[in-house]
Amino acid sequence: MKKKKLIYLLNSLAFVFLTLLSACKEKQKEIETSTEETQLVSEDLKWSERMLLSEMHRFPEAWMLDFHDKPKWSYPNGLVLNAARRVYEETGNEKYYDYIYGYPDxxxxxxxxxxxYGLEKQNLDMLKSGDVxxxxYDKTQEERFKKAIDVLRKQIDSQPRTSDGGFWHxxxxxxxxxxxxxxMxxxxxxxxxxxxxxxEEAQKAYDDIVHQFDLIQEHNYDAETGLLYHGWDESKEQIWADEETGTSPNFWSRAMGWYGMxxxxxxxYLPEDYEGRTRxxxxxNQFAEAIAKVQxxxxxxxxxxxxxxxxxxxxxxATGSSMFTYTLAKGVNKGYLPKDYMNVAKKGFNGITQELISVEDNGVVNLNQCCAVxxxxxxxxxxxxxxxxxxxRSNDPKGTGAFILASLELDK
Incomplete structure (x- = not known):
């Protein structure tokens, strides 16, 4: 009798133990599932993909980039989506392409x-998203996209110019x-x-493109520092224009970043045998030397x-630092710059990730200390x-887009 009671007791304890074990396993599974659900961006991914996923979380539709509350044709969208294209080409993840397509769609x-978009404004900024x-259009052959491309290209023909052929901004x-x-x-x-x-038409266009850089070098370049002033006013009438040179008074980080990129x-896009490439x-190389000196x-x-x-x-x-890092890294990768500049780029990228990046508990990545405008x-x-x-502000797309591009060039 006592033996039967002992067996019964042992069986009961075993049942209780197994029940508790099963409950513990279920609880652990719930915890793991909960963690997976709240971890929106994995830290195992490269920085480029982590930042893109973070941008997609912040701005579920690509027209929302730059904190827009309604659809707007603008240049920050073009910058971020060009970076997204590079991530898509590297990963093959279709959700990145869908995000890109959503903007022109x-x-x-x-x-x-x-x-x-208004052609009458003759605003160079509006051409940036033409890249998208x-x-x-190359992917879809949707005729509406080709028509839109041609609309933007016509703006170049009617863009007002300085007396020496430079586009008004x-x-x-x-x-x-x-x-x-x-x-832009x-x-x-x-x-x-x-x-x-x-x-001949292509040759003429390439000459015109390189001429814009020639004019910036002529008017905005400072021989003493190697840096370039943000703007130049041919009329010398603007409040910010030097009365002798027409240049603005300072070297703004992001303006130099735009130029480098x-x-x-x-x-x-310039043909390999086109002589303007050399200039x-x-x-x-002048740009890289000047930027390295002020790092x-x-x-x-x-x-x-x-x-x-x-x-x-x-x-x-953050935005200028990201742009310089991208420019230097790509310049080295393409063979335009000496390899030593990759060390400058790496130091810049490490500085961004250590000083300007913060990561939320859910894995979302933030880029801080961005000049908004x-x-x-x-x-x-x-x-x-x-x-x-x-x-x-944090997460300005002019910084996040450049950060993604820099990450891709450094393969972080």
Whole structure:
């Protein structure tokens, strides 16, 4: 009898033990599942993919990039989506292509007109997202995209110019060339020419593209530092324009960043035997030398006002630092720059990830200390105080897009 009771007791204990064990396993599975659900971005991925996924989380539709609350045709979308294209080509993940496609799909009407775009504004910024149209049309052959591409290309023909042939940055900014404009317009202009134009017409277009860089070097280049001023006013009438040279007074980080990226990106499309390539590569080497000299020795980053890191209020800025890192790394990878500049790029990238990147508990990556916007106008005088007091924010697409591109070049 006692033996039976003992067996019964042991069986009961075994049952309880197995029940508890099963419950523990279920609880552990719940915890693991919960963790997987909240971990939106895996730290095992490369920085490029981590940042792209983070941008897609912040801006579920690509038209939302740059914190838009309604669809708008704009240049930051083009920058980030060009970077997304590179990530898609590397990974083959179709959700990245779908994200890219969503922007022109939303913005281009059936007749090829572009929502919120106005040719009459003659704004070079509006050409940047033309790069996305070129890519998506090549993939889909949707006629509306080709019509939209041609609309943007026609803007180049009617863009107002300085007396020596330089594009005005915008119609409402008369007689002015900005470094920004070369990144906004020239890669699209060059890619269009490579794809759709040949013979003497193509030669003429390539000459025109390189001429824009020649003029920037002539008017904006500072021989003492090797840096380039943000803007140049041929009329010398603007409040920010030097009365003798017409240049703005300071070297703004992101303006130099736009120029560097324009150089390495336009070179992708110029024919190998085209003589203008040599001049652009020379400009790029001058650029690299000047940028390396003003890199912060301790962090590897670059200041908002490049040559005045020791002035109170100046700060290490994310968008320019990301752009310089991309430009230098790509320049080395393409053989345009000496290999030593890769060390400068790596130091810059390490500085970004260590000083300017923060990662949330769910894995979402943030890029901090981005200058939101800066320009030149009657109330934007290009002074040191102006640049350092413009709004700072995290995850500005002008920084995240460049960071993705830099990551891809460094294969992090």
């Amino acid at each position: 939303t913005m281009v009407n059936d007749d090829g007109s572009i929502r919120t 149209l070129l890519y998506v 915008k119609k409402r900014y008369p007689h002015q060339m900005w470094l920004d404009g070369l990144f 317009a020239e890669p699209f202009y060059a890619a269009y020419t490579q794809t759709y134009v040949d013979g 324009a150089l390495v990106d336009v070179l992708d 652009l590569i020379t400009y790029l 912060d020795e301790e962090t590897g980053l670059w200041y908002q006002v490049l040559d005045q890191g020791d002035r109170e209020g100046n700060y290490l800025e 800066a320009g030149l106008s009657a109330d934007r005088d290009g002074s040191f105080d102006y640049y350092i007091n413009e709004q700072k």
